[in-house]
Each structure stands twice: as structure tokens, then as C-alpha cells.
Amino acid sequence: MQIRCPMILQFLFLVLLIAAAGLFAKNISKIRRNILLGRDLDLSDQKGLRWKNLLTIAMGQSKMATKPIPFLMHLCLYVGFVIINMELIEIVIDGLAGTHRVFAPMMGSLYNFLIASFEWLAFLVLFACVVFISRRNLIKIKRFNGTEMTKWPKSDANYILVIEILLMSAFLTMNAADAKLQFLNVEHYIKAGSFPVSAFLQNILPNDAASLIAIERTCWWFHIIGIFAFLNYVPYSKHLHILFAFPASYYGSLNAKGKINNMQSVSNEVKAMLDPSFVPVQTESPGRFGAKDATDLNWKNLLDSYACTECGRCTAMCPANQTGKLLSPRKIMMDTRDRITEIGKNVDLHGKDYNDNKTLLDHHITREELWACTTCNACTEACPINLDPLSIIIELRRYLVMEESAATASLNTMQSNIETNGTPWKFANSERANWTN
Amino acid sequence: MEFKVPTMAQMIADGETPEILFWVGCAGSFDERAQKITKDIAKILHHVGLKFAILGTEESCTGDPAKRAGNEFLFQMQAMANIELLNAYDIKKIVTGCPHCFNTIKNEYPELGGNYEVIHHTQLIQGLIDEGKLKASNGEFFKGKKITYHDPCYLGRANGVYEAPREILQQLDADLVEMKRCKTNGLCCGAGGAQMFKEPEKGDKDINIERVEEALSLSPNIIAAGCPFCMTMLSDGVKHFEKENEVQVLDLAEITAKANGLS
Structure with a gap:
């Protein structure tokens, strides 16, 4: 592994990482505190059934399937989010250690397969976001309107989609620049990864190494800082469902829907x-x-x-x-x-x-x-x-x-x-x- | 009635125990339209030779509308008095003529000490058909008729009973047509949650009008129901569109009684 960025950037990365994680933890614990301001309720029963609900409803998205098109689009986002974020492990290590694509040498062809998968998923995420943003803003879908859908909830939905589009665009542009740098045999850019989607972006990028390095580095930093920022946007947003859908489905009612609780x-x-x-x-x-x-x-x-x-x-x-x-x-x-x-x-x-x-x-x-x-x-x-x-x-x-x-x-x-x-x-x-x- | 409907008190006095208690419900007891359904349920029970009894004047509201309006006190007062009575009579099995009574006794009474096997009359009828005790000998009455079934919320979504009512209809040679909003997506008639006893909030239209509009768009001969509240709401809706001469709203018990030559 070669050291390819000055120590100051590694230090900056560490500071940003700690700040983002710390702030996120603080905001989540505040929400947890808020939730516990509510009355007590014992839901510690039937753990097996609760885990099953968590696995089928939250993780398995079983109830989403009733609307096939939103289901498929949402599945792209969900699977894309979970799987592409695996690369975050590498990005964080690279950022802290000053390495580049640290997993590539030890993973061999599996690495190429993973990077190619991430690219396809990034493409699907982009596609789904564009469809969703069009549905929300161009087509009049009744359920996206209504009295409670005031300026903030509508903007919130659009912000989430725009952020995701920006992040995925940066991710793919970064890969395209990286692939070109690899082709040019530029130092530090080891031959690693397979780029089936970003290959189409290579033509619009410049051909000189200096510009490509600038683009690659800018996209890399934009992507990771974007993720840190988004992480801290989530607690203020409806997007919090990506986390809270899991406990909510775990603790969901196990009774017949018609049953209303008896007050002890x-x-x-x-x-x-x-x-x-x-x-x-x-x-x-x-x-x-x-x-x-x-x-x-x-x-x-x-x-x-x-x-x-x-x-x-x-x-x-x-x-x-x-x-x-x-x-x-x-x-x-x-x-x-x-x-x-x-x-x-x-x-x-x-x-x-x-x-x-x-x-x-x-x-x-x-x-x-x-x-x-x-x-x-x-x-x-x-x-x-x-x-x-x-x-x-x-x-x-x-x-x-x-x-x-x-x-x-x-x-x-x-x-x-x-x-x-x-x-x-x-x-x-x-x-x-x-x-x- | 052409036969005697025994009360629990009479049965106990005669040293007998019923196989099943028929919980009539307030609508089934007092509402003129619903009384016809009640009579048909009784006729079906009598026809198949099931030994049944009613509570008669000892029956009292389950407390459903009070609970759903928010009056938990009144609900529990009703519930505990009913449970005391049912337990005193050592009741094991109950059939109800109303999905609201069905839901309340089945789901909300156990925690308060009332544990019974509770079924709705459509489930009882379906069971009797499966056992071959109800043959629909007079079924040609419904032959070729277009019937759409309205899912009562407290039978369908609340308790997952979607198939028993439909199987009753499928046994007839009728043409069962589904509304777009059916089963888990069924649209409420507008009467649940104590709405039966109040004027609706202001809006574009009443819920029962919305529902009946949907049913009428299928040009049915019969709208089938399984709940006395739905019966009122749907009948009112059909009258609103002045279709009462063309479209009948019938409970599944009435359809079954007719198909078996009992009414």
C-alpha cells in the first residue's frame, strides 16, 4: 500500500468521521429519549414472532409488494443502499490510512465482481431516484399531496432524492476517472475493479492525468462528505424510516387488528x-x-x-x-x-x-x-x-x-x-x- | 317465529345445555331490518338441528360502540357484566349475528376473563355447507344473478375472515363479482367506530354513498352483506340512488335461508 495523500488529509478525514458519527449518535439518542418520554408498555413477549415480523416486513419488504412499481423502484434503492454501503468500509479505511482501494490486492477477482455490482446498483439507484422525483413533482399523485404535505415534507422528500442522485453521480464519476487513471498507468492508481456502468462516462472526462486526479479526488471527497452530511440529515427527516422501520415492525401489534387494548x-x-x-x-x-x-x-x-x-x-x-x-x-x-x-x-x-x-x-x-x-x-x-x-x-x-x-x-x-x-x-x-x- | 327460540334461562331450567349460544346483538334484536336477518339465522340453526339458545333479555350491548368512542369505563362495565353472565351459564361456543359483537367477544373479552370459541354466522354457515347440512336446494333462485359482496371491516381486516362469506356465495349458481376495493382493501361502509350513532363529519360525500356508488358500478342484482350496520348503510345508499327496486341488499344469512327454502 502506498501512501498517496498528505497526512493532513488523513487527519481531516478522521476529524470528519468522528464528528459525523458523534453528531449522529447524539441526535439518535435524543430521539430515543423523546420516544421514552411516552408511557411505558411491555412488549417483551413473543420474541420469535417479533423477529419474524422484523425479517419479513422490514427486511423482506413483504407489505411493499402490494404496489408493484413503487415496490420494484424502492427495492432498487433499498438493496442499492445496503450493498453499495459495503464499500464504505473500504472508503473509510482508505481515508484513514491514506491508501487507495485497499481491499483490491487481497480480494483479486472478487473485488472486480463487487465493484461491478456496486456500479450496476448505483445505476439502478439513480434510475429509481429519477423515477421517484418525477412521480413526486411531475405526475399528480394524490397521496403525495394533502393538507399535511406542506412545504417542508415535500422539500424533505425531494432533498433525499437529490442527495442520493448527487452521491451516486459522484460515485460513478469517481470510478470513471479512476479507470482512466488506471489505463494511463498513473502512479497510485492500481489496476483494480471492473466498471461496466461508469465506462460510459469516460468519454466525457478529460484525458490528462492531472485533471483526472483532480476529478477523482473531488468526487471521492464529495461522496464521503456527502454521506457524512446525509447521515446527519436523516434524524431530522422522514428518511429516518431506514433505521426505525426495523424496531417499529419488531414491536408492531401481534393481535387481530380488531382488538383495541383494554385499559388496566x-x-x-x-x-x-x-x-x-x-x-x-x-x-x-x-x-x-x-x-x-x-x-x-x-x-x-x-x-x-x-x-x-x-x-x-x-x-x-x-x-x-x-x-x-x-x-x-x-x-x-x-x-x-x-x-x-x-x-x-x-x-x-x-x-x-x-x-x-x-x-x-x-x-x-x-x-x-x-x-x-x-x-x-x-x-x-x-x-x-x-x-x-x-x-x-x-x-x-x-x-x-x-x-x-x-x-x-x-x-x-x-x-x-x-x-x-x-x-x-x-x-x-x-x-x-x-x-x- | 314458527318454532320456539329458547333462552338460556329456560334451557337451564329444563336441565339442558345448548351446543351453541346465539349472540343476537343489539341491531339484530331491535332494528327492524336486522331482525329479519336474526330470524333467518335462527331458522338456519333450527333447520340443521343445532341445539341453540339466546340470552334473551339478559343479553346486553358488548360495549363495542362505547369503547370505540373512547369510553373504556362503559365498555368494561358492559364487558364484565356480560362475561359474568356467560361464565355463569358455562358458555363454550358462541355464534354472533354481527361482526362487531364477534370481534369484541373474540378479541377483547378474553383478557377480562371471558374465554369462548366465537364464530360469526357466515363461518357457521360455511361450516354447515361443508358438512353437507345446508344444500342450497332452492339455489336456482340466485342462478345467473350478479352478486357483489361488501366486506365488513370487523369481519375482514379486523379478523381476517374473507373466504367464508365468499364460499357461501360460490355455492349458489350466482355470478360473484368483486368490487375494486375488496378484501384487505375493502372500503368501510361508514358505520364502524361508533359512527353508526352520530352524524358524519363534513366532507365531500358520505362514506356509504361512496361505497354504494362503487357497488352499483358493477350493476349487481344483489349486494351481499354480513353486518347489520353495513346493512343499514348500504340500504340507505341504494335508496339514495333510487335503485331499491333493482338492487337488493341482503345478508348472507338471508341468502342462505332463501337458497335452502327456509324463507
């Missing part, structure tokens, strides 16, 4: 009411019934909100949304994430007990949205990673009804009918079996 705190009270000798199961005091703010939700709800990539399949399938109501399950997820992030910032700036006089309910999610839900589970079915907007809606409704008694008048009538007659309608229970006459 309520069971205790109801049992005590029915049987005065009842000794309640010890549970943490709920503070309030249901959720008014994001911290009243459980940590799984909050994890879901960070895992959401705003694809909008939930909203596209929601019967309320399809018929022009305000409710959008995607907005429920985004509002929850925005609010818990806001609370996290408040904790950082003003301490844990700071009250900003805002809540998830009303300041982010309106009552009209909540009451439009039919609990039909179209949203949870549509979500490619089994996120659960419905449980957030139910928690907010629970607060409205049990803490504020703020159901609509007709729902109050329904409830009082159940209380007095045992049926939601105004019939006398004595008439229940009249149909048998």
Missing part, C-alpha cells in the same frame, strides 16, 4: 365497583385517562411516529379521507412526531417540567379529525411497516370522552342508552327478544 387502570376501577372486596392489580397511576399530549401516548406510538416515512398509503385508503373529511392518518403520525420533538426541545432548553401551554390535541390534531375515524383499520393494513395511527386516535378519543366528557351529543345519547338500557338505541331491554314472537 380502568379494569381496576370497574372491578372494584362491581366487587368491593377486589384487590387491584398494581399499575402505574395513569395521570390521565387517554392522551391529551404526546407524552400521554405510549413509547410504541412515539416510535411509530418517527418511523413514518409519510408515504401516505394510510391516508389514500382511509374512508374518511377519501370522502373529503379532515382526517388523515398520515397527519396523525406527523403531528405526533412534531409534537414529541417539540416537547423534547423544551426539555433540552427549559428542563423537564416546562409547560409550553400546547398539547397534541387541539394545537396539532383537531377534534373534528378524531371523530371522523371509523376504526376500519384500512390505515394499519395499508402501512408497509405496520404502524398504528388508529391506536393514537383511540387514545385521544379516550381523553376526550373520559376526561372531558366531550363526545358529540349523539354519542352521549348512545352512551346513556347503553348505561340505562344495555343497548345503544332508545329501546327497552325488555323488548330484546320480541323478534322471537
Whole structure:
């Protein structure tokens, strides 16, 4: 291995690497802290089934297949991302040690095969990104619009795609310049790699070694600094799903979709009411019934909100949304994430007990949205990673009804009918079996 | 009814135990349209000689609409009282005439102490067909008729029951046509989650209108349903389009009863 760049660049690389990794770790731990601001929930059961869900749903992308074209495009990005990033190991070693293509001599022809694979995948990633960016901006696809798709979420999606296009272009240009330098037998540029895609770029590059070295080095640094920067963009972006899809699908519900959780705190009270000798199961005091703010939700709800990539399949399938109501399950997820992030910032700036006089309910999610839900589970079915907007809606409704008694008048009538007659309608229970006459 | 439908209280008094409890549900008990479905379920049970009973006036709302509206207290009050009654009668197996009751008893009662084998009436009917107990001897009534089936959310997505209702229809010589939004992609009728008991939020149109529009685009003779709430919403939608003379909305129990000459 020959030393081919001055020590100062190796040092600079080390500093950038530590800064990028450190900042990323700090931001992720902040998100983890935010998620744990939610209520406790024990999901340590059925580990085997949970791993299976992680492997099939997150890793295997099984639920993406319902839409074949986005599935294939997304698969290009996903496989490309995972496999091309293997080369990062080499890039990092090269950067730290001042080497060039450090793995080439020890891997022989396997190295050529890998580099060729990376090139083809980079091409597929480029292709998919161009298709995605066109779909988002040229074709009017309903689910990419909607009230919650304001300037930032739309820009966020475009930024991600543009960054990926730039990174892959730099990667291929770098390879093209490298191949030409190898051909020119320029010192340090050992004969290594196979370049089936970037070969087409060689003609547009200059032929003198000095310019080629400048291009190759610029692209190399642009690519790696771009990756460091992107890594630190991800925690602020919907792109966080590349990481959080895994825990979200692991911790996803294992019950029939129709099951809504029973509140243990309520069971205790109801049992005590029915049987005065009842000794309640010890549970943490709920503070309030249901959720008014994001911290009243459980940590799984909050994890879901960070895992959401705003694809909008939930909203596209929601019967309320399809018929022009305000409710959008995607907005429920985004509002929850925005609010818990806001609370996290408040904790950082003003301490844990700071009250900003805002809540998830009303300041982010309106009552009209909540009451439009039919609990039909179209949203949870549509979500490619089994996120659960419905449980957030139910928690907010629970607060409205049990803490504020703020159901609509007709729902109050329904409830009082159940209380007095045992049926939601105004019939006398004595008439229940009249149909048998 | 031309035969006596026994209550649990009567059966116990006579020293008998039923093979299955028929949980009628509030809609099936009180709603005039749904009562017809209830009667047909009872006729089917009677026809195949299954020993069944109802709870009669001892039955009470499962608590589904209260729970989904957010009133967990009221839900659990209802649930625990029902469970106490069902356990006192030592009930093992329940068939429900409503997917909401089915879902609640099956999925939400066990944690509160109510463990039963719960099936929806479409599953019971499918089982009876498989056993050869229901023959669709009068099936030519449906021959060549175009039928589309609307998946109730609480039967389909909520509990994964998509095939039993369709197998009932396939047994007839009818022409089963699927709406684009069916099975896992089925569109709600608009009544779930306590919406049945309130006015919808403002929007471009009501959900049941959207759904019936989709069904009518297939020009069916019959829209088949398996839920009393869906029945109300779909029937209202068909009336909205003034198609009630051309398109019938029928529950699978009614279709089965008709096909077997029971109604």
C-alpha cells in the first residue's frame, strides 16, 4: 500500500468521521429519549414472532409488494443502499490510512465482481431516484399531496432524492476517472475493479492525468462528505424510516387488528365497583385517562411516529379521507412526531417540567379529525411497516370522552342508552327478544 | 317465529345445555331490518338441528360502540357484566349475528376473563355447507344473478375472515363479482367506530354513498352483506340512488335461508 495523500488529509478525514458519527449518535439518542418520554408498555413477549415480523416486513419488504412499481423502484434503492454501503468500509479505511482501494490486492477477482455490482446498483439507484422525483413533482399523485404535505415534507422528500442522485453521480464519476487513471498507468492508481456502468462516462472526462486526479479526488471527497452530511440529515427527516422501520415492525401489534387494548387502570376501577372486596392489580397511576399530549401516548406510538416515512398509503385508503373529511392518518403520525420533538426541545432548553401551554390535541390534531375515524383499520393494513395511527386516535378519543366528557351529543345519547338500557338505541331491554314472537 | 327460540334461562331450567349460544346483538334484536336477518339465522340453526339458545333479555350491548368512542369505563362495565353472565351459564361456543359483537367477544373479552370459541354466522354457515347440512336446494333462485359482496371491516381486516362469506356465495349458481376495493382493501361502509350513532363529519360525500356508488358500478342484482350496520348503510345508499327496486341488499344469512327454502 502506498501512501498517496498528505497526512493532513488523513487527519481531516478522521476529524470528519468522528464528528459525523458523534453528531449522529447524539441526535439518535435524543430521539430515543423523546420516544421514552411516552408511557411505558411491555412488549417483551413473543420474541420469535417479533423477529419474524422484523425479517419479513422490514427486511423482506413483504407489505411493499402490494404496489408493484413503487415496490420494484424502492427495492432498487433499498438493496442499492445496503450493498453499495459495503464499500464504505473500504472508503473509510482508505481515508484513514491514506491508501487507495485497499481491499483490491487481497480480494483479486472478487473485488472486480463487487465493484461491478456496486456500479450496476448505483445505476439502478439513480434510475429509481429519477423515477421517484418525477412521480413526486411531475405526475399528480394524490397521496403525495394533502393538507399535511406542506412545504417542508415535500422539500424533505425531494432533498433525499437529490442527495442520493448527487452521491451516486459522484460515485460513478469517481470510478470513471479512476479507470482512466488506471489505463494511463498513473502512479497510485492500481489496476483494480471492473466498471461496466461508469465506462460510459469516460468519454466525457478529460484525458490528462492531472485533471483526472483532480476529478477523482473531488468526487471521492464529495461522496464521503456527502454521506457524512446525509447521515446527519436523516434524524431530522422522514428518511429516518431506514433505521426505525426495523424496531417499529419488531414491536408492531401481534393481535387481530380488531382488538383495541383494554385499559388496566380502568379494569381496576370497574372491578372494584362491581366487587368491593377486589384487590387491584398494581399499575402505574395513569395521570390521565387517554392522551391529551404526546407524552400521554405510549413509547410504541412515539416510535411509530418517527418511523413514518409519510408515504401516505394510510391516508389514500382511509374512508374518511377519501370522502373529503379532515382526517388523515398520515397527519396523525406527523403531528405526533412534531409534537414529541417539540416537547423534547423544551426539555433540552427549559428542563423537564416546562409547560409550553400546547398539547397534541387541539394545537396539532383537531377534534373534528378524531371523530371522523371509523376504526376500519384500512390505515394499519395499508402501512408497509405496520404502524398504528388508529391506536393514537383511540387514545385521544379516550381523553376526550373520559376526561372531558366531550363526545358529540349523539354519542352521549348512545352512551346513556347503553348505561340505562344495555343497548345503544332508545329501546327497552325488555323488548330484546320480541323478534322471537 | 314458527318454532320456539329458547333462552338460556329456560334451557337451564329444563336441565339442558345448548351446543351453541346465539349472540343476537343489539341491531339484530331491535332494528327492524336486522331482525329479519336474526330470524333467518335462527331458522338456519333450527333447520340443521343445532341445539341453540339466546340470552334473551339478559343479553346486553358488548360495549363495542362505547369503547370505540373512547369510553373504556362503559365498555368494561358492559364487558364484565356480560362475561359474568356467560361464565355463569358455562358458555363454550358462541355464534354472533354481527361482526362487531364477534370481534369484541373474540378479541377483547378474553383478557377480562371471558374465554369462548366465537364464530360469526357466515363461518357457521360455511361450516354447515361443508358438512353437507345446508344444500342450497332452492339455489336456482340466485342462478345467473350478479352478486357483489361488501366486506365488513370487523369481519375482514379486523379478523381476517374473507373466504367464508365468499364460499357461501360460490355455492349458489350466482355470478360473484368483486368490487375494486375488496378484501384487505375493502372500503368501510361508514358505520364502524361508533359512527353508526352520530352524524358524519363534513366532507365531500358520505362514506356509504361512496361505497354504494362503487357497488352499483358493477350493476349487481344483489349486494351481499354480513353486518347489520353495513346493512343499514348500504340500504340507505341504494335508496339514495333510487335503485331499491333493482338492487337488493341482503345478508348472507338471508341468502342462505332463501337458497335452502327456509324463507
